[in-house]
Amino acid sequence: KAGVTQTPRYLIKTRGQQVTLSCSPISGHRSVSWYQQTPGQGLQFLFEYFSETQRNKGNFPGRFSGRQFSNSRSEMNVSTLELGDSALYLCASSSNQQGTLNSPLHFGNGTRLTVT
Amino acid sequence: AQSVTQPDIHITVSEGASLELRCNYSYGATPYLFWYVQSPGQGLQLLLKYFSGDTLVQGIKGFEAEFKRSQSSFNLRKPSVHWSDAAEYFCAVGASGYSTLTFGKGTMLLVSP
Numbered sequence: 489k490a491g492v493t494q495t496p497r498y499l500i501k502t503r504g505q506q507v508t509l510s511c512s513p514i515s516g517h518r519s520v521s522w523y524q525q526t527p528g529q530g531l532q533f534l535f536e537y538f539s540e541t542q543r544n545k546g547n548f549p550g551r552f553s554g555r556q557f558s559n560s561r562s563e564m565n566v567s568t569l570e571l572g573d574s575a576l577y578l579c580a581s582s583s584n585q586q587g588t589l590n591s592p593l594h595f596g597n598g599t600r601l602t603v604t
Numbered sequence: 605a606q607s608v609t610q611p612d613i614h615i616t617v618s619e620g621a622s623l624e625l626r627c628n629y630s631y632g633a634t635p636y637l638f639w640y641v642q643s644p645g646q647g648l649q650l651l652l653k654y655f656s657g658d659t660l661v662q663g664i665k666g667f668e669a670e671f672k673r674s675q676s677s678f679n680l681r682k683p684s685v686h687w688s689d690a691a692e693y694f695c696a697v698g699a700s701g702y703s704t705l706t707f708g709k710g711t712m713l714l715v716s717p
Contacts (some may be wrong), residue, residue: 492647494647519703521703521704523707530707530708530709530710531694531696531705531707532707533704533705533706536703536704543703544702544703544704546704578647578648580648582703584703588700588701588702588703589636589638589655589698589702589703589705590655592638592650592653593648593650593705594650595640595647595648595649596647597645597646597647598646598647
């Protein structure tokens with residue numbers, strides 16, 4: 489089974505621009521979560537989608553948004569980029585349907601976003 | 605809200621020596637506990653998890669962890685470290701009924717020859 493695939497692997501953007509990151513979950517997984525990883529703040533939860541609906545949201549500004557498609561693929565968008573948005577963005581999928589952790593999260597290799 | 609503390613930012617262990625990485629959590633009820641490992645340029649790989657039952661859990665790559673409720677700890681251990689174990693290790697906690705994880709800041713493991 490193919491793992492979680494994130495594209496692109498690397499992105500360089502300028503302050504004020506917007507960016508879209510893509511995540512394809514493991515086949516059959518309908519839950520997709522996004523995490524931001526920075527040296528200062530560590531790993532922080534952004535949001536989770538299940539069956540095209542946002543099920544949970546972390547404490548991030550409205551510039552961060554996401555969506556999920558009917559094939560469970562997910563995208564996250566960051567508008568009006570700031571220098572502090574430079575981070576590794578990790579996507580994780582799970583076979584959980586109840587919004588629990590009974591099935592573990594499987595992470596992709598991430599998209600490294602650099603904002604200049 | 606739950607939180608996780610990994611007291612050691614860096615640890616250096618000689619190859620073949622034993623390893624223990626510390627993790628303390630804060631959560632009012634019985635937590636869901638996880639250890640993940642991250643190699644440079646890679647995502648997170650699940651090593652092991654604890655939900656309930658036996659407090660000593662076995663994971664992949666020869667790792668084990670012990671849940672101690674009285675100490676709010678979930679320390680990761682390996683009896684003999686290999687050079688390929690050099691990576692960053694993250695402890696995470698989740699709450700029953702929720703699908704999100706709260707991670708510690710990580711411990712970087714260096715393995716010396």
